[in-house]
Amino acid sequence: MEPRRVSLWKSVDWATIAVYLILIICGWFSVCGASYNYGDTDFLSFGTRGGKQLMWIFCSFGLGFVLLMIEERIYDMFSYIMYVGMLFLLFATIFLARDVKGSHSWISLGPVSLQPAEFAKFATALVLAKYINSYSFNIKKLKSVSMLALFILAPLGLIILQRETGSALVYLAFFFMLYREGMPGAILFSGVCAVIFFIVGIRFGDEMITNTPTSIGQFAVLSMILLFAGGMVWVYMKRWPPVRNIIGISVLVVLLAFLFSKYVIPFNLVWVLLPLCLIVSVYLFFLSLTERNKGYLLISIFTIASVGFLYSSNYVFDNVLEPHQQIRIKVVLGMEEDLTGAGYNVNQSKIAIGSGGIYGKGFLNGTQTKLKYVPEQDTDFIFCTVGEEQGFIGSSIVLVLFLILILRLIVLSERQTSAFGRVYGYSVVSIFVFHLFINVGMVLGLTPVIGIPLPFFSYGGSSLWGFTILLFIFLRIDAGRSERL
Secondary structure (H helix, E strand, C coil): CHHHHHHHHHHCCHHHHHHHHHHHHHHHHHHHHHHCCCCCCCCCCCCCHHHHHHHHHHHHHHHHHHHHHCCHHHHHHCHHHHHHHHHHHHHHHHHHCEEECCEEEEEEECCEEECHHHHHHHHHHHHHHHHHCCCCCCCCCHHHHHHHHHHHHHHHHHHHHCCCHHHHHHHHHHHHHHHHCCCCHHHHHHHHHHHHHHHHHHHCCCCECCCCCCEHHHHHHHHHHHHHHHHHHHHHHCCHHHHHHHHHHHHHHHHHHHHHHHHCCCCCCHHHHHHHHHHHHHHHHHHHHHCCCHHHHHHHHHHHHHHHHHHHHHHHHHHCCCHHHHHHHHHHCCCCCCCCCCCHHHHHHHHHHHHHCCCCCCCCCCHHHHCCCCCCCCCCCHHHHHHHHHHHHHHHHHHHHHHHHHHHHHHHHHCCCCHHHHHHHHHHHHHHHHHHHHHHHHHCCCCCCCCCCCCCCCCCHHHHHHHHHHHHHHHHHHHHHHHHC
C-alpha cells in the first residue's frame, strides 16, 4: 500500500488544491466579516457563523482526503447506484424536509441541516460521464440524447417540487458539457434564442408601437424568428434563393403592413407576423421534401417551436411563476425598481460594493454589512462583503482565482484518457461557471436573484461539502490517469 500512496500523492494536481485552499480561506474571512457583530471577540466559537464555517471547512478537508484515497474505478462502477440513491433522497426530501422560507429542501439531522440538492450534482455528473463513456453512446442518436435529457431533468424536476428553483436551474449547466462532447451547435443556438425571446418578450410585452395596437415584444420576437430562420438556411444549407424568399418577402410584407397600420387603419401587426411564420415553416417543410434535406425540416420545426415558446413563456410568467419571482425578473429587466421590496437586496448590495471603492474599507470595517443592511449577506450575497471590505482590487483577485481554477480544470479535463474523466471534468467546470456567473451577476443586479451560493465563499456546510465532493472526485480521477501513465 505504501508505494501506492506515494504514487498517488505525486499524481494529484496540487496546483488545483492550492487554489481550492486559498479560496476556502478567503471565503472563511468573508463569512467572518459578513456575520461579525460589534463586540464579538471570538471568531472560533461554535456559537458564531465563523466558528461553524470553520468546522465545515475542517470536515471538508477530511472529506477531500477520503475521496482521494478511494480507487477511481469505484466512482465509475457505482455511478448508477449513487445517482438512483440521490433521486430517492431528493424525492423523500419533498415530504420530510421542513419549510424554510417556502422551500422544502433541507433535511434536519439533529443540530445539522443538509440540502440533498447540493450533493445530487456530483451523482448526476458521474452518471452522465458513465453513460457517455458507454460503447453504445452516440450523441447524434435520439435514444442517447433522450437518456441524457432524462438524467438531467429527473433531479431538476424533483428539486423544483421542493420549491427550490435556483438550485434546480444549476442542472441546466450540464448542457454546456454536452456541447463539448459534440452536441450540435444548433441546439446551443436554440437555447440562446430561447433566453433572448423570453427577455425581449417579457421586457417589452406591454409596450406598444407608436399609433398601433402592436406589442413591441411580440413584434420583435416574431421578426427575429423570421430573420433567424433565413439566417440558419444560409449557414447550414448555403442556398441563397430560399434565404432571399424568406427574409426579402417577410421584410416587404411587414413594411407594407406597418405603413398601412400607421397611416390608414391601425391594427395589430402580430396578426401579419404569425401567418408569415406559419408560411415560412410550411415553405421549409416543402423544401425538405423536394430537396430531400432534413436540415430544412429542422429549421421549420425551430420556427414553429419558437412561436410556441414565445406564447408559452408569457403564460408561464403570468400564471406559473410566483409573484415574488415575477417581481425579481421585472427588477432585473428594468421594468420595476421596487427598492423597498424585491429590489432591496440588490440595491443594498450595490451600495455595499460601491462603498468599498478601489481598496476597500478593510476587514471588519464594512458599514453596510456590519449594520446588516444587506439580507443574506453571508450566504447568497457574500460577494458584496468582499466588495465592501476588500474593494475593487480584492474582488478582482477573487474573480481571478476562480478563473485560474476554472482554466486549470479545463486543462485537466482535456488531458483525460477516457470519456468518463473528460465528461466528469467538464461537468464540474460547467457547474462552477454557472454558480460564479449567476451569483456574482445577481449581486451586481445583472441576473435575477435565484438564491444560489458562491462556491467556497457562501456560508453553509451543504454548499461547501457539495463543491468539495465535486472537485476532489475529479482530482482522484485525474490522479488515476497519471498513475497509469
